[in-house]
Amino acid sequence: MINIRDLYYEELEELLLKMGEKKFRAKQIYAWLYKGIESFDEMTDISKELINKLKDNFILNQLTLINFQKSKDGTIKYLFQLNDGHAIESVLMKYKYGYTACISNQIGCKMGCNFCASAKIGFVRNMTPGEIVGQILKVQKESGEVVSNIVFMGIGEPLDNYDNVIKAIRLINDPKGLNIGARHISLSTCGIVPKIKMLADENIQCNLCISLHSSHDNVRTDMMPINKVYNIEEVLEACKQYIAKTNRRITFEYALVDGVNDSREDAIHLSRLLKGMLCHVNLIPVNKIKGGKYEKSSTEKILAFRDTLNDRGIVATVRRELGSDISAACGQLVRDQKQSE
Numbered sequence: 001m002i003n004i005r006d007l008y009y010e011e012l013e014e015l016l017l018k019m020g021e022k023k024f025r026a027k028q029i030y031a032w033l034y035k036g037i038e039s040f041d042e043m044t045d046i047s048k049e050l051i052n053k054l055k056d057n058f059i060l061n062q063l064t065l066i067n068f069q070k071s072k073d074g075t076i077k078y079l080f081q082l083n084d085g086h087a088i089e090s091v092l093m094k095y096k097y098g099y100t101a102c103i104s105n106q107i108g109c110k111m112g113c114n115f116c117a118s119a120k121i122g123f124v125r126n127m128t129p130g131e132i133v134g135q136i137l138k139v140q141k142e143s144g145e146v147v148s149n150i151v152f153m154g155i156g157e158p159l160d161n162y163d164n165v166i167k168a169i170r171l172i173n174d175p176k177g178l179n180i181g182a183r184h185i186s187l188s189t190c191g192i193v194p195k196i197k198m199l200a201d202e203n204i205q206c207n208l209c210i211s212l213h214s215s216h217d218n219v220r221t222d223m224m225p226i227n228k229v230y231n232i233e234e235v236l237e238a239c240k241q242y243i244a245k246t247n248r249r250i251t252f253e254y255a256l257v258d259g260v261n262d263s264r265e266d267a268i269h270l271s272r273l274l275k276g277m278l279c280h281v282n283l284i285p286v287n288k289i290k291g292g293k294y295e296k297s298s299t300e301k302i303l304a305f306r307d308t309l310n311d312r313g314i315v316a317t318v319r320r321e322l323g324s325d326i327s328a329a330c331g332q333l334v335r336d337q338k339q340s341e
């Protein structure tokens with residue numbers, strides 16, 4: 001059966017027509033869906049007859065809250081269960097400009113990044129557009145807050161679930177859907193080159209973030225096995241094409257790991273690679289995961305790395321650490337849950 005939240009507005013209109021209903025019903029139904037209802041029966045201005053028809057033709061995917069952790073800084077990490085029993089994580093973060101939801105797009109991940117707890121879960125399946133969007137609705141419902149920014153930085157590689165993620169972005173963006181501007185949506189990828197090129201042609205104004213983490217292929221391959229498939233040179237070439245087509249600035253994410261990628265030489269090499277690109281470097285102290293081999297760099301080293309980049313004309317900032325007192329590493333809560341089963 002079709003998950004009704006997987007549908008574009010126009011798709012819902014078409015299906016309602018086929019069911020012998022008037023097109024305008026889509027407007028009422030869509031409004032309810034994006035209010036975050038969890039059962040068709042909550043649509044109080046829809047006739048019983050139509051509700052029964054909807055139940056016969058669609059499912060309404062639900063996310064069930066199974067656990068959450070709240071940080072001292074207000075960050076809330078949610079563990080949600082999907083209809084098929086699998087668990088995913090979503091995080092709500094408070095910034096000066098509003099609330100940001102960090103959402104998952106796959107159950108597990110195939111990419112195997114060595115610093116990531118999600119990689120240890122193993123890949124199960126892609127999430128559907130409705131499940132992806134459903135996280136935002138559920139986070140709003142649980143927290144009582146309105147989310148204004150979305151980051152695809154939870155579990156999963158968004159460009160490995162390309163069609164569903166693109167559809168989810170359009171649903172989030174749709175004024176009849178969540179109505180969050182594309183410029184408030186960030187998509188983070190480990191660097192799947194052909195999909196970066198495809199994304200450039202989508203005419204979506206979202207922010208593209210590339211997990212780079214090293215300017216040396218041998219180090220990057222050790223941290224991120226995807227580098228064996230698409231090396232740094234290929235990733236940067238795709239980024240240059242993306243910038244040329246979209247005229248949008250790219251963010252390079254760089255998780256600083258003590259003694260691995262945080263030397264002055266690393267910063268100088270990185271600045272040479274990025275010279276002249278419309279970009280920004282986001283430095284992140286690596287999140288220690290249980291059983292992981294990477295330790296975060298000291299604050300002095302992180303600031304020195306930033307200054308070396310800035311001195312060479314590359315705009316670099318250090319990301320504020322949120323939720324450091326909870327299981328903040330992406331995928332850690334799902335891992336903890338699995339280990340306790």
Ligand code: SF4
Nearest residue numbers: 109111113116119156
């Ligand atoms: S960092 Fe992202 S791409 Fe890499 S394993 Fe984790 S979820 Fe997957």
